[in-house]
Structures are given as C-alpha cells and as structure tokens.
Amino acid sequence: MKLARQAGALLLSAATLSRGLFAQQLPSSPDKLQLRGVELRYVLPEPLFDNEQTSEPIKALYVNAWAFGSTKLAQLVRLADSTEINAFVVDVKDDTGCLLYPSDVKVAEEIGATKCVRTRDVESRLDTLRAHDIYAIARIVVAKDPLLAERRPHWSVQNRDGSGLWRDRIGTAWVDAYNDSVWIYAALLAREAVKLGFNEVQFDYVRFPDEPKEAMAEAVFAARKHGETQREGVQAGIAILTHRIQPLGVPVTFDIFGLTSSATGDLGIGQVWEDFVSVADVVLPMVYPSHYYRGSYGLAWPNGEPYRVVRYALSEALERSRTLAKAATIRPYLQAFTLGRRKPRYTPHEIREQIRAAEELGIDTWVLWNPRSVYQRDSLRPYREQAATIPDGSQ
Template sequence: MLASPSALERIKLPVKAKGIYITGRTVSNSKFSRLLKLVNETELNAMVIDIKEDEGRLTYQSAIPLVKEIKSDQTKFIPDLDDVMHTLQANNVYTIARVVCFKDPLLARKMPEWAMQKKTGGIWVDRKGVAWIDPYRKEVWEYNVAIAKEAAKKGFREIQFDYVRFPDNGKRVDEEVNFYQQEGIAKDMLIAEFLAYAKKELEPYHVYVSADVFGLVPSVPDDMGIGQKWDLVSPTVDYLSPMMYPSHYANGTYGLRVPDAQPYETIFHSLQDAQRKDARLQKRRATPATIRPWYQDFTARWVKGHIVYGPREVTAQIKAGRALGVDQYLIWDASNTYSEAAWKKENEQ
C-alpha cells in the first residue's frame, strides 16, 4: 500500500493546473502512457482521474465499509491505484480525484431510502431513467466525503466534486420530489453547506477542494433550479470549475448565433461574467475560489451549426482565458482522445 506522503510533500503549494480528464478505463490501458507523455512534454501538468464515476462505481478497490457492503468497487477499472499514484508522483503530475456526488444510480439501487422519493411514492428518476440520491440526506454527504478522504490518503493532491447539484429541470423536480427533511433549507444553501462540510472534513488531509458547476452559473442571477449559485458555492472551495463547453450554451447566448462555432467569444463572455461575480464577492469581503474552467475538446454533432473541434478550437478557448488573466484550465473529452497539437511548452510559444 502506498505510504502517506511526507510532511514536505503535503505542503499546499499553489499550482496553476492545466489538466486533462482521465477515466478509470483509460488509466488501465495503453492510452494512459501516451497521455502521460503528453503531460510530460507540454505545458499540461495535471490529470483529473475518475475515482467515483457517473454510475456511482468506484474505479479502484476501496476499504470503506459501506463501499464493501454495497459492492460499489467491484469493477476495479484501476487494479492497482497505489502503483498508478507512484507513477504520477514520479512524473510530477498534479493529481485531482474526481468524485461524482449526487448522481449515483448504484447507491440509489443499494440504498433506496437514500434516493430521491416521488411524492406519489417510489423512487424518482430523471428523463433518462437515472435515479439520483437525495442531497438532503447527510448519510450521502458522509459517504462521498469518506471516498474523498480515501483518495487523499492515496496521495491525490486535490478532490474535485462533480454533480454537486440537483437534477436539471428543477421546477419539475420540485413538483415531483418529496425531499428528505428539507426543513425550509433552499437547494442552493444546501449545496454550499455540503461543500463547506466537505472542505472542513478534508482539512486534516491537506488537499485542495474544488467543485464543478454548470457553465451558465456565472451568467445567471439564480441557482438555475439545480442548487448551484456562484456567490454561495465559490467561497466554500479552493477552485471552482465552470464547465464552459461552448456546445452547452444555447444558440443566441451572449448574442452569439452558435456559441459552439465561436469558442473564443463564448469563453471570453462567460469568464467575464464569472470575474464580475468574484469582484462583487470581494467587495463583500468574501474570498472567492480561484477560477479554473473546463474547456471543450470534443465535437458536439448534436448541436445545429456545430463545428469540428481540434487543436485550433482548444487553443482558442485557452487564449480567451489568458486574455482575462485566467491561466488555469481543464480539458474534457469523455473518450480521452485529445488534440495533442494544441499544446506546446510555454517557452516555445
């Protein structure tokens, strides 16, 4: 088993992370070596690795009692996480553990009383038939934070909470779901409370804490019905990662006919809104999280008027961030097939 990092290694030195997303499957196949080489030879320096993914499955063998009880680590996409961490540490890769929180159909099946319950009885599912866990259940907080703690013990330097929200189409959800002991606590307050709880629980492990939010969150005044409100979430974490995939903005957003076809402009407008909200937080003497956006490296063929994404489009997004002083970023492609030509050593640019 991997020994705990030394005190020196645990000093929380700030890192300007420039990373790519890695699935558990990728960690265990030949593609991983190629991506590690990419990180070693370019300005990239970080990997966001699935530890608990969208189906609720852990990607490694866990020692957490509840995980063993419900068998949520049976797939073992990563047979030897300790060995992987040794390799990443030897290559000076900044490691971020992705923990998907409230979208957890596996936990909903195994612990149905923790799932969102319909007012008419039974487990609520979204339009795709996926069951979600009720964020008002504190047992769910403890479960996800236990996984985060285990990732920290394995040597990850940052914990990133994803799907730290309620399902979309919030009005319908509110009409159909009987939340557990809601007691007047608004959804946006609850999400902020969970993140504050997680950060406090993780303090002894000397890891950074981050959260993913919808890309539109910086640009709207409310919580979009999903419990993600910039002003509430930002002060609770170290890094905040709005998922600013141009394909995910409706045509016409920011006055752009097809945001997907204008990656630079889309990122620029969205980040400007985020910075304005941060400035307002600072005026109120609050400390906002460092902005580290997610950028798109996939082609959204379902979008009318879409363009093919490659090195030029990835670079356009990175340049938009840099124009506003945002020099950290994460790159998403679900298949982990990245536009490698988009990156060069900073001193070569």
C-alpha cells in the first residue's frame, strides 16, 4: 500500500416502514426487492461502488473531524508515511451530530447538520490519503446525536414526566435506538461517504445510553414495541445497517464496548458480542484499560496494566468468536490517551504494551484512539521495521 510513500509523493497542498417514518431510498432499477421485517432490502448482483480494499492488516489512527479538516492532516499524513500506520478512521458524523462535510441527505439538511461541517474540501483530502496509500474509514455515530434529537424530538428519548427530551448525566440528548429512522439516517450518511470515496464504514454508539438504572427508569422510548428488549432493538438496528451497506461493496464494521467480550448479558445497553461478530465484517472492541473497574480480571488497578487488560479482554473475545460458524475480524481500539489525572500517563511504552498483547494473540490489526488525534511517533514502528518479528514477551 505504501508505494506512493516510497516514491515520495507529497500532495499535501491539496488538503493543506416500520417504527419510524422515513422515505426508503432504493436504486433506480433494483434487480429484486425483498420485504423484511423492519425494512425493504434490495439485492444487487454486484457492489454499487468499486472502492479499493486492502489485504494488509489495518493499523489505524483515529482522526477527528477538526484534525481532518485542518492543517493537522498534513502532520498525520507525514506520521503515517514514516511508520506502520496505513489507515485513518475519520469522523463523518461525530457525537455532536455535526458532519464532516456538506451532505445531500435530506434529513441532514433539514436539521442543520450541514451548517456545522468541519471541512468543505473533503474530496481533495481523500485524494491526498489515496496518494499516500492511506485507507480511509468513515466513522458514523448513531444513537448519541443531540442535534438530531433536538430537531426530531419524535425520534428521540423523552422524559417520563412529559417535560421534554431525556438527557444523560452530562446533559446530552439521545435519539431513540428503537426507531428505525435513526438507523436509516446513519445508513444514508454511510452510503454518501462511500460514494465520496471512503473505503470502509464504521458505526459507533450502536447502543442505548450507559446510564444508571435510576436515570434510565425516567427515559421513554416511544418507538419500542411491547415487550421489546434493548438487545432486540440493537439487533434490528444492526440488520438495517448491514442490509443497506453490504451491497455497496465495502466492509461493515462496529465499535462496541470492550466489556462485551466477557459480559454474560447486554451490559444494559443492548450490546452482546455474538450479535455483532456473527454479522459484521469487523468488530472493534474498545479495550481501553482506563475504562475497566478495579478488580476486573483480578487486577487492582487495570489502567496500570495495559498489557494484561488487553490480553485478557481479547483472549475472551477470540474464545467466544470460535464458537460461531462465521465470525468477524477483531480489530481492537487501543488507548493512546491519558484519562484525566489517572496514573500512569500513557506514554509510548503503555501503547506498545497493548499492541504487543494483541499481536501475541495473532491480532495484527488495531486502531489507536486519542480524542484529540495527538499521537506519539515513538508509539509506532518505523515503516522499515514493520515486518520485524514481535519479541516473545508473554506473561
């Protein structure tokens, strides 16, 4: 993938009908229409788009929309050129509901999501990534969308007392994950991203809010069918996304809580490991050590044990996946940030320990997450050392 890098090409100047009422957008001449429980699914003989795929293991950086739309992109491209990084995960819709670029999706226009875009030259920036053989992954947040919630209250979680929108502990409104329209909106944005040239689509916040039971007791989900569980709501959403995105010819991937690999239930958010792994192309468990409670895996302070946390979590993930006839690729999100004042500070050592844990299990694909998109070069292998043998450091 990095032939352009080796050639020294630098083009940075170019870049310096069910529960929801949503119009189904079908191809002009579909070969076949099949009616499914939650939506109309169309089946095509071949992919709609011919976006280039890669056989190389993805080693990616999360790039927020602000970074992608600014001069910071040039810095990140240079970092990728000189290291093992070969992909960027870019926010197309983040957890504010704002978009990366102006959209032609009707709902996005109606709610004002096109008025808070982060860049207006997305195509030239994607061209730059292609020139540097950087695989572009579109990240789309689904249920945590305060902009959509405010502008489409009938699609949103409401307060039980009738006072308006329900909000989480930090005051953020959520859309109703039982409402099909929410998922169809995300699918339409994904289709647009693929048409623009993104190689892969990644959905995040494919779940219900992770709030205390007392808070969730005050939340009303109007689109919920009688007796429907959160898990069933998420399953229906996954079906909508996969049925709409798979015909496009790009991988369908999902970010999920790291704890799903060891949990016996749905964590109160509707996420169960097998529900994702059995249908997706890739699942991305967020196995950040800072997000595990004291005592997890028998560790007094998980944040201080990056190698062990990642190793334990991914071992359980692999074990659960082995029981399935079809299982998605596991591509973990790894912690490249320090959470508040928690110790230790996450230096290249802590980051490499997580990568080592994954690679020792045979997982050679991962994404580093830093919410500010700030990465330390020493966390990454130089490009010339990518093929080096991983030292045996099993513990």
